[in-house]
Amino acid sequence: MGVGRGPERDGHTDTVVLEPGIDGIAEVFHTHMRQHAYPMHTHRSWTLLIIDSGTVRYDLGRHEHGALDRTVTLLPPHVPHNGTPATEQGLRKRVLYLEPEQIDPDLVGHAVDHPMFDDPLLRHRIHQLHGTLFQPGERLESESRLALVCERLRQHLRDDLDSPRVTDDPGLADRLRDLLDARTVEGVSLAGAAELLHAHPVHLARAFTRRFGMPPHQYLVGRRVDLARRLILQGRAPAHAAADSGFHDQAHLNRHFKRVLGLPPGRYARALRNGTELSGASVRP
Numbered sequence: 001m002g003v004g005r006g007p008e009r010d011g012h013t014d015t016v017v018l019e020p021g022i023d024g025i026a027e028v029f030h031t032h033m034r035q036h037a038y039p040m041h042t043h044r045s046w047t048l049l050i051i052d053s054g055t056v057r058y059d060l061g062r063h064e065h066g067a068l069d070r071t072v073t074l075l076p077p078h079v080p081h082n083g084t085p086a087t088e089q090g091l092r093k094r095v096l097y098l099e100p101e102q103i104d105p106d107l108v109g110h111a112v113d114h115p116m117f118d119d120p121l122l123r124h125r126i127h128q129l130h131g132t133l134f135q136p137g138e139r140l141e142s143e144s145r146l147a148l149v150c151e152r153l154r155q156h157l158r159d160d161l162d163s164p165r166v167t168d169d170p171g172l173a174d175r176l177r178d179l180l181d182a183r184t185v186e187g188v189s190l191a192g193a194a195e196l197l198h199a200h201p202v203h204l205a206r207a208f209t210r211r212f213g214m215p216p217h218q219y220l221v222g223r224r225v226d227l228a229r230r231l232i233l234q235g236r237a238p239a240h241a242a243a244d245s246g247f248h249d250q251a252h253l254n255r256h257f258k259r260v261l262g263l264p265p266g267r268y269a270r271a272l273r274n275g276t277e278l279s280g281a282s283v284r285p
Contacts, residue, residue: 010127024102026099032090032091033092042077045098046097046111047097048072050094051069052128052157054090054091055086056083057086070118071118072119072122072123089121104154107154108244110157114157122149140189144217170209180223184227187220190216225261228253228257237269
């Protein structure tokens with residue numbers, strides 16, 4: 001995973017480029033466009049765009065379009081388009097370049113005709129996905145969120161948002177739980193779990209969430225926090241406990257440990273050594 005940050009150049013400021021290392025996402029691109037106008041060009045990937053401020057005008061399939069900060073824009077691969085900010089204040093945008101196989105190629109024509117969706121749920125899910133991609137060690141969460149985003153995009157393009165989604169499969173959910181329990185430290189990708197359990201990734205994630213009241217990535221994080229807590233109780237330093245319980249690094253452990261228990265692991269360990277009372281948290285293993 002690599003992140004690049006660049007100074008203002010050719011009308012762009014505050015630019016961040018990320019190659020996230022997540023199957024299905026070729027690149028993440030955040031930028032503040034002030035004056036730059038993109039000429040007609042194409043991408044090999046699907047271009048998934050949300051706007052944080054400003055508006056943009058663009059041509060796609062010989063038709064002029066505009067995108068607002070509340071909408072989601074999906075530009076299909078290999079179809080020429082351009083783009084320019086529509087106001088003097090410029091444009092702040094976040095883009096995901098999705099690998100071509102994430103959305104069926106037979107839906108390209110639908111995307112050319114209707115590239116914009118006024119869908120608050122979809123926009124929120126994309127916003128959450130962007131946030132997760134910039135958090136090291138959250139691969140399963142990123143994959144799960146990406147699967148839900150792509151599913152909803154396909155529903156829009158097929159005009160079947162109202163179709164029922166069958167998610168009741170407690171046996172499948174239990175098997176995924178067992179797999180996560182067995183691979184708490186090393187982890188498992190959503191695609192890998194789906195292949196092992198012979199299920200579609202979206203169906204797998206939905207079945208688990210419906211059965212246990214939380215998505216698979218949240219369950220896995222909880223199991224890792226529980227393991228790290230036991231290791232700290234046994235005298236392991238937080239940095240070593242982080243590595244031995246499957247976290248990316250100590251900062252990754254700190255973030256989730258504090259979210260679950262209300263205090264960071266270092267303070268937890270000091271209080272445990274000193275035999276002092278923990279405010280807002282229990283010392284029960």
